[in-house]
Each structure stands twice: as C-alpha cells, then as structure tokens.
Amino acid sequence: MSLRPALQLERISKAFGPQWVLREVSLTVRPGEIVALMGPNGAGKSTLLRVVATLLRPTSGWVRIGDFSWPPDGARIRAQVTLLGHQPWLYPDLNAAENLRFYQRLYGWPEELGAVDAALRRMGLAERARDPVRRFSRGMLQRLALARAFLSPAPVLLLDEPFAGLDVLGLEEAREAIRELVAQGRAVVVALHDPAAADFAHRVVVLVGGRLVAEGSPTDFLEKTLQELYQARMDRRPISAAERPLRPSEGNFLSTRGMLSDGIRGISMAPAEVEGIRSAFPMRLQRHGLRAFQALLWKDLRIEGRARETLTPLLTLAGLSLFLFGAAFELRPDLARSFVPVFFWMLLLFASSLGVGRMMASEIDRGTWEGLLMVPGDRSVLFAGKAIVHSLLLGLVTLLSLAAAGIFFNLSLWDPAILLLLALGVIGLSGVTTLLAAIAMATRARELLLPILLFPVAAPLVIAGIQGTRAILEADPAGESIWLQILLAYDLLLCAVAWIVFEEVASS
C-alpha cells in the first residue's frame, strides 16, 4: 500500500501584478515528514506558505490535500492546514488561554478538556495562562503562537520562521513539539533562513527567485553551499551540475515517485496509522459556521467589554453632536419634527463609518485579520460576525441617543414604529459598512476612503430612514409603511449581496 502524500503543490505560480514571485513550484510532502524551506530574503518562502494556507490565490497551479484542491476549494483546504505566520495573531486584551480557546472554536478544533493547558505547558506558558497577552514579551508571543499551532489537529502544519525571537530553551521545546507532531503522522513545512536550525528536517528544499532550485538532506546544505546557490542565481550564472539545478521546465521534478525511491530518514510510520490520523479530523463545514460565528461574537464582545475601544468614543461623539445641534438651532417643536430625523440619521451614518472602520482597522493593525481569514469554510461568517457585533454596539448607541434626543428636543421618539425603523437602519448600515470597511481598510487611504465609499451607497437607506421617521412623527401611516418596506428591501438586498461577495474582499 502506497502512502498518499499529505500535501501536494502542483506548478504553483504567483504574480503580484506584473511581478512574478513564485514560478511553477512543485513539491510533495508526505505524512510524517518535515520539509525545511530555505532561501534568501525575498525568495518567496512566505508567499508560498500563504498560498498553501489559502490566504493568497495562486495565479496558476494547485494545492492538493487529500481529495481537495485549491483553487477553487479553499474553504476545505483551510480546514486541513494550520499556519504560523510572521504575525502572532494574538489579541492583547484576551489572556493566553482565552486566545487559544478562541482559535480552537473559530477553527473548529476538538475542544478536549485540558488541551489548551497542555499546549500552554508544552511551550512553558502554564503559569502565564491567565495573563493578558498585552504584557507578553516578543519571545513569549512567539511561544504562544507556537502553542496555538501545536493545538491544531490539522494534518498539515505550515510554520513561517517559527523560531524567531525564541530563547535556547524555547527553541528546543518547539523542536521537540514538532518532532512529536510528525511522529503522529502530521506533515510539517517550515520556512527557515538559518541552515543550522534546519538539522531536524527530513528534507531541505531551496527556493531562490521564486523557483525551487535544489533539494537534499539538511547535511547537503551547509552555509557555504547555500551561499553559492543564492549567489549563483543572483549573478544569473548557470548553477553547476553538482548542485543539481532544477528548472521548472523539467516538470514535476519533486514528485512522490522520486522521493520514495530516495527513501526518507526518520519516518517509521505504518500507512494504516497515518490514514487513521487523517480521518480523525473530518470537518462538517456547514455546521461549523455557527460555531465560528459564536466564537467571533464572544471574542469581539469580550474585548469590547474590556477595552471599550468603540462604544465609549461613539457615545461621546453622539452626545457631543446632540449637544451642539440642539444648542445651535433651538428648534421649535414643529421644526424639530422635520429636522431631528435628519440629524439623527446622519449621526447614525457617521457613527457606523467610524465604529466599523475602527473595528476593522484594529483587526488589521494587530495582524489578527489574517488569523480570522483562516476560518475553515465560508469566510462570509466573518461578515456576519462583524456585522452583528457592530449592530449591537450601534444599536446601543442609537437607543441612548434616542433617549437623549427625546429629552432635549421635547419629542416622543419612543414609538415602536420608530424603533423598528431604527433597527432596520442599524442592521443595514452595519452590514454595508462592514463590507466596505473590509475594502477600505485594506487600501492606502483607509479611514478617508470609507465614508467616500459608504455615503453614496448608504444614501437610499438614510433617505428612507429620514422620510420614515418624519412620516411617523407626522402621523402619516401610508408613508410610514412605504419607507419601512424600502428599508427592509435595502437590508435584504444589500446583506445578501454582501454575504455573497464578502469572500472576494476578505483578503490579506
């Protein structure tokens, strides 16, 4: 019985615009194998791992794990890989254990009792489990990120410079943990720049200028050989035959066939055992969506409860503008009925833009957005999570401002119809803003671009909101129901479109 490869890369190329970063990279990794990916800075190591992790879409070529291929089936490939990237993907306002538990739920890993504690213990963090991550040093963050990777049951582990910032003790603990994982039949691809750290790998492949140029055992690639390999490519001289140059035109050169004949040291796994581990982690993606959604909700509300990053500024903003508006205009009651709705809906629009913008910006600035993008299954669950969390916050701001506006303008705004109108408005606004914030925050202009994108798109919602509120205040039931219907149609249409297209904007 032949071993099925754990991971297969087929002629993967990646271009960033007109620039080629990877060119026809083919590689096969077997269960229980550690492959070290070496190469000079800018060789494309991280890009390759990010393509495998489905964070980047290859321009051509495929990633295959089991029966799935990426593209197109990134949703299923994501369930089979775990990536440790440059960013630790940790939330400073959660403690170490909470961080791990969040990712455990988000990624749908089995929540066995004591698994989190065991992972923390393994990376020497048992005593710091209840400390907020913001007090962690660089090395401890890396330990915690490693602990998260080791908590994963995924058959393929991708580690990008996993030893960066670790002390001697941490380095040994991490290497020991990786050895244990491969002993269970997991496959590990580890990007390294230091040849001395590669000695625990079964195989070394060298990536230069986006091409795989050589492969061999760790002892084949001492510092000197690597230097020559890197240098040769830089000079554009042909590499000598002794260094086994490999060009993509030679096809699928690192094939399973070739590898098996070479034999791989250090692997003593019965194929049956490996198959057992592989099937121990079947993901029901449809059912997983709800669990991931709960995890997102829990995480965002807990962080908001601790840091109050969004709620406090938004409430202050609402209060301030209410005060300025009221003081400046001194509206008579009949004018108030006409103007307060305008003010109120404009306030909502600004609050939504600022609040969602902040929320998305802090995910991107902390580097945790990529961690969220690794959620197995449909990424639209991130849209739902963010939109609902923001609806709750914006809803709270709305209710408090509504109470204040009622008092200051002497209007009775506590009408069930107004509340319904506002609820629809808050949901629609949160949805559209979440989608557009995911776009705007990934661009250069960021905070400046979000209102430019949002305001014209949200115009019908604001018009309907204003007119509907006016109709209710002026006791015009016909107008009331028409504007309610328009708001409802807007919400349904926009949220459906956002749900469908969110996958396209959820990128790093």
Place this chain on the structure above:
Amino acid sequence: MRSWERIWIGTTIVLMVMATLAVFVYAPREAKMGDVQRIFYFHISTAWTGFLAFAVALIGSIAYLRTRAARWDQLSHAAVEVGLVLLTMAIITGSLWARPVWNTWWTWDPRLTTTTITWVVYLAYLLLRNAVENPEIRARFAAVYAIVAFVTVPITYLSARLLRTIHPIVLGPSVSAEAQGQFGLTPRMVHTMVLSLIAWTLLFSVLLWMRYRVQRAHEALEGMEASIEASFR
C-alpha cells in the same frame, strides 16, 4: 485602423450628424418652452448611455469575479470612466435646460439628487481603484464595489419616485401632477428621440472601445516595465 473599426466609427459619425440635423431641423419647435426643449434629445441620450455604461461595468465586474481575466476588469474601469463623463454631460445639459424652464440652475429635486448620488458612487469607484496598488486586489475590490453600487442605484431611484418630483417624466407613466416642463411627444419628436438614442449608443461604444484600449495598453506597458525591472535585479 482595421476595416471594421472604420465602418463602425464611420457609422457613428454619420448617425451623429443625422441626429444633430434631426434635433435642430426635423424635430418641431415645442409650443411652451420653445427651442430650449431640443436639449431634451441629447439630455436623455447622454443620461441613457451613462446608465448603460454602469450596466456594462456591472457585467464586467461579475464576469471578472467569475473568470479572473484582467480584460473584464479593464472593461469595467473603462465603462465607469466613460459613464462618468457622459453622466456629467447629462447633468450639465439638464442644468442648462432647467435654467430657462425651472428658472434655476439647480434644485434639490429628488431626480437631480439621485443622479448626483449615482455620480458620486462611481466617482468613489475611481477613487477606490486609485487607492489600491496591487492590481489583482484592485480588480477584486473594484468589482465588488461596482456590484454593490449598482444594486443601490435602483433603490435610490425608487425612493426618488416616492418623494415628490417636479422633474418631467417623458418616458413611462406620469405619476406626478406637479411636474414642470411636462410635454407630449409628437411623432417627429419620437423619431428624433429614437435616432438620437441609437447615435448616442454608438458614440458610447466607440468611447468605451477607445478607453478600453488605452487601459489594455497601459497595463501591458506596466507589465513590461516590471518584468524588465525584475530581470535586471
């Protein structure tokens, strides 16, 4: 220039000349408004081509997300830019018509407001493109935004119809008794209108084609420069 391009552009020019003659000579003088009513023919035609352009951008965007072929993204980009130029023209000609008929350059009439909102949406589209450097991400974001924008346009127009409008509704049932500058169409007016619509649609297709070619050439040049840069590194 290839022969089919020559025929195409030639037809466009001939039809544009015919449409112009029809507007100034063939179409009858409208009784109440006089000659200024003739603006109506190319006001409507430009507005129509503007919205046609945004529909093309929508189709291009959906096709891009399905195929990931750069040409669809280039088409969308070209269509939005041409559409913005045409819609701007529609707003300006409308304003020039409004001055003598409504006695103002601009009112906050819902139809004007919604057209302006549409205009701003597509301006935002171009600003978005400008803000993203990576061509692949730029294409994806722009496609998503074009789809979202196009979805909101009909809702915006629906809410405009519900608000009281003074804008005449020449095509379609008249819902507003307060429209100012409303007029009935005579057969000659209809002929002129149809001819103008055809001529303008052709003009739009030529503009779109030219803009699309510029975009293609521009991206090809960028690709060439980048690969030369890469090969000397």
Place this chain on the structure above:
Amino acid sequence: MGYLVAAYLIFWSVIFFYILYLARRQRAIEERMDRLQARLNPDLWEEHDEL
C-alpha cells in the same frame, strides 16, 4: 436658443477633448512600448512573452 447652443457646444467640446485625450494617451503608451521593446534583448523578451 442660447441655452440650447451652449448645451450643444459644451457637450461636443467635452466629448471632443475626451476623444483627443484618449488618442494621445494611447499614442504615448504605444510609443513608450516600442522604445522599450527596441532596447530590449530579443531572447530576454521571448522569456517574458510566455509569461
């Protein structure tokens, strides 16, 4: 009549300048590509072509 002529002139001058602008841009890009191609080593160029 004045408004009609004004509208007509504005419309056509804008379209005319837009067409002129597009044609100029197209020509500038094509000239630049020709110059680049001429400077380029032919075998290098082949390699990029297939990308």
